[in-house]
Amino acid sequence: MNTILIGAQWGDEGKGKIIDLLSRQSDYIVRYQGGANAGHTVKFGGKEYILHLIPSGILHRGKKCVIGNGVVIDPEALFKEIDTLKKTGIDVNGRLFISEQAHLIMPYHKLIDRLQEEGQNGKIGTTKRGIGPCYADKMARLGLRVSDLLDPEFFRDRLCYILDEKNKILTKIYGHKGLDFKEIHDTYSSYAKRLKPFVADTIQLLNNAADRKKRILFEGAQGTLLDVDHGTYPYVTSSNSTAGGAITGTGVAPTHIGQILGVVKAYTTRVGEGPFPTEFGPELMDKIRNKGEEFGATTGRPRRCGWFDAVVGRHSVMVNGLDTLAVMKLDVLDELPRIKIATGYKCGGKIHRTFPSNVRILERCEPVYEEHPGWQTDLSGIRRYRDLPVNARKYLARLSALLKTPISIISVGSQRNQTIFVSHRKAF
Ligand code: GDP
Ligand code: IMO
Ligand code: MG
Secondary structure, three states: OOEEEEEOOOOOOOHHHHHHHHHOOOOEEEEOOEOOOOOEEEEEOOEEEEEOOOOHHHHOOOOEEEEOOOEEEOHHHHHHHHHHHHHOOOOOOOOEEEEOOOEEOOHHHHHHHHHHHHOOOOOOOOOOOOHHHHHHHHHOOOOOEHHHHOOHHHHHHHHHHHHHHHHHHHHHHOOOOOOOHHHHHHHHHHHHHHHHHHEEOHHHHHHHHHHOOOOEEEEOOOOHHHOOOOOOOOOOOOOOOOHHHHHHOOOOOHHHOOEEEEEEEOOEEEOOOOOOOOEOOHHHHHHHHHHOOOEOOOOOOEOEEEOEEHHHHHHHHHHHOOOEEEEEOHHHHOOOOEEEEEEEEEEOOEEEOOOOOOHHHHOOOEEEEEEEEOOOOOOOOOOOHHHOOHHHHHHHHHHHHHHOOOEEEEEOOOEOOOEEEOOHHHHO
16 A cells, blocks of 8 residues: 655654654655755664655665655755765665656755845745755746756756856845856766766656555655645745645655555644744743754754644644544653643634634634643553553543544654554554
8 A cells, every 4th residue: 555654743743753664564665845854863773863855764675765756856965865874884776766857956045045044034944955945946947857967968058047047146136146157067967977876767667666556655754834835834845745745746646545644743843933823831842842852853953842733633634634643752741740732723702723824813823722631651661552541542532533533653752662553443
């Protein structure tokens, strides 16, 4: 069965851990959107791996990994990741396939991302990896794709034309000096040689695999509330991180999809700017941030933390069509005497049960909470659903009921074995 795995909140839900677990039973693991803004952590054997661009399935020998057409590729970040993997004994040769249609992140994308963030207007708190400017160029039909890089003459002419425009923007709008054509051209020409062996028609590759009943795992990056259409715009990333992105970002038809798995934290986090209705006050913020080690896997920034938000959860279930949930980091709530869940928002005398599409409304929303008793037990060593304390089971059952979606995986620690697989019928 082919599975799309989605972050159902604001990213960093623990997708990396679940991708790693599901990779065992997959043949292909595919990234379909975003770029090196992602940071997916996998821990096993006393080691920690953080994947940014290469699918987390690469850690499983023999599995094929694909970077689909919907991803934006920074070759510098890609090669750095390949080299880091190699140092830890993981060889990507022969099992990493990169779409010839994927767009390239260029030095001016990263520079403009930084300059926009440093400006006074409309700070988003991006990862400064050039993601927004690269997708903007894709849509404006001013992008350079992997296949362009492999055609030296075309690449030179097109870069010359595009850089001319970018340098006008850099000098006239940002008062920055322009970038040097030769330097970029020579650097990217050397990237072309290194990239070539990985480049493939990934659309054919994946559709052939689907026809042969191979199992494909679509590895979502970011989260539903960071989706450019369905998230807290403009405080979002620049791609479709929802389930639809897996279709357009790979060229695999929706009819090939068997199930959609949403990954949620047992609470909520977000990095960067933008409204966050259930955000904790300072005391709980420190406590949960430290216990959950909530610091960005890509930028190291402290993550903002808050209570589980069922309004966000229901929105994710709806726009992704989630069939089932993985609830992560339940252990982080172990010590709390009382745990809140937001079930709606109060705004201007009205109660919202659905997610407001306008952030200016969302900014004025006050969460409506229900409170549950905590379990105050260390869950990290528990491996069976029936061994969870009753209050933990009640909390999970409530999340499942509020989201009208069964829970199939519960995570109580970052290691592979700190995972409880639940049979739907038994648990909920
Ligand atoms: P992703 O971007 O969704 O892949 O998530 P990140 O890797 O950015 O952040 C998730 C963090 O939580 C990582 O440091 C994981 O090692 C860690 N983690 C995952 N599951 C659990 C869990 O159940 N309990 C605890 N305490 N940590 C976890
Ligand atoms: P994973 O895959 C959490 C956030 C940034 C910023 C906004 C836009 O690890 O869950 P961008 O650089 O994409 O233009 O930044 O999106 N963001 C993430 N937050 N996890 C991520 O990825 C993120 N990728 C981007 O912090 O608020
Ligand atoms: Mg992350």
